[in-house]
Amino acid sequence: MRDVARNPVALDLLQVQRSRLADRLRPPWWYLTGSAVAWAVGFTGQFSLRYLPRVDYWATAVATTAVWFLLQWGLTRATGIKVGPRPLRVLRDGLFYYRPGRPAAIAMFVACLAIGEAQFFLLRHGLLAAAIAAAVLGVAVEVALQQAWLREVRQALRDGEGAA
Amino acid sequence: MTAKAKPDPFIHPITRLSICGLLAAGADWVEFAALRDAAEISDSVLSKQSVVLEDAGYVQVRKGSVGRRPRTWFRLTAQGRQALEGHLAWLGQLEEAVSASSRDVTQGTANPVNGRTAPHTVPSPD
Numbered sequence: 001m002r003d004v005a006r007n008p009v010a011l012d013l014l015q016v017q018r019s020r021l022a023d024r025l026r027p028p029w030w031y032l033t034g035s036a037v038a039w040a041v042g043f044t045g046q047f048s049l050r051y052l053p054r055v056d057y058w059a060t061a062v063a064t065t066a067v068w069f070l071l072q073w074g075l076t077r078a079t080g081i082k083v084g085p086r087p088l089r090v091l092r093d094g095l096f097y098y099r100p101g102r103p104a105a106i107a108m109f110v111a112c113l114a115i116g117e118a119q120f121f122l123l124r125h126g127l128l129a130a131a132i133a134a135a136v137l138g139v140a141v142e143v144a145l146q147q148a149w150l151r152e153v154r155q156a157l158r159d160g161e162g163a164a
Numbered sequence: 165m166t167a168k169a170k171p172d173p174f175i176h177p178i179t180r181l182s183i184c185g186l187l188a189a190g191a192d193w194v195e196f197a198a199l200r201d202a203a204e205i206s207d208s209v210l211s212k213q214s215v216v217l218e219d220a221g222y223v224q225v226r227k228g229s230v231g232r233r234p235r236t237w238f239r240l241t242a243q244g245r246q247a248l249e250g251h252l253a254w255l256g257q258l259e260e261a262v263s264a265s266s267r268d269v270t271q272g273t274a275n276p277v278n279g280r281t282a283p284h285t286v287p288s289p290d
Contacts, residue, residue: 014185021202080195157189
């Protein structure tokens with residue numbers, strides 16, 4: 001992928017126009033709130049595994065994924081710009097094909113695994129309060145990373161670096 | 165992939181160049197209103213120019229609706245991306261030629277031939 005418009009003749013006007021396009025991709029309040037709720041539901045998975053064995057873990061994973069895709073769909077409708085994972089390519093190549101905003105997307109994935117493992121460890125040792133604190137911290141970290149992802153996407157749109 | 169530098173009559177008008185340049189920025193699909201606002205053109209101009217680009221096979225158009233409101237989405241095709249790359253490469257060559265000749269004029273060494281080919285004229289799309 002490369003910027004087809006990185007060219008001194010056309011870039012002046014295109015940069016201004018691309019900046020206008022990128023500025024539309026600012027997340028509305030409901031997007032961030034919804035993301036926080038989705039991550040909070042996701043991080044309850046470890047608690048339900050420990051204390052509510054009848055609740056399937058996959059149910060929380062499916063609920064989180066569904067809310068996340070719903071939010072992405074809403075953001076696309078609200079901003080008029082569709083960016084993000086292309087399902088077939090993500091299935092084929094994994095997260096490493098996730099463009100633009102790949103570093104933040106990978107960081108989100110790694111942070112999710114790390115916080116899940118930390119919760120599992122803390123709950124195994126009976127440290128419920130610490131596990132709750134880890135979940136709260138996890139939600140904050142994931143929402144911040146999601147913001148960073150959108151910032152990277154906006155920057156890519158400005159620079160044309162997300163050109164497929 | 166390096167595109168061959170050549171002028172493209174479909175992309176050359178500034179509104180179509182803006183539309184293609186915006187669609188090449190990295191978004192998968194861009195909605196009509198977003199494209200119109202970013203390019204600062206009117207609805208009718210965007211409609212007209214997008215039809216030209218769609219007929220040329222440079223832009224893919226998807227029409228849908230939210231409730232009763234129609235929504236139109238655009239994206240650049242592979243053919244359009246290649247044409248845009250070629251056109252921008254040609255514009256780059258043109259800019260180089262112009263700045264080199266203005267340098268020559270400033271230095272008082274203007275030479276109409278100077279070993280360079282003159283910039284091409286853009287053929288009409290018709």
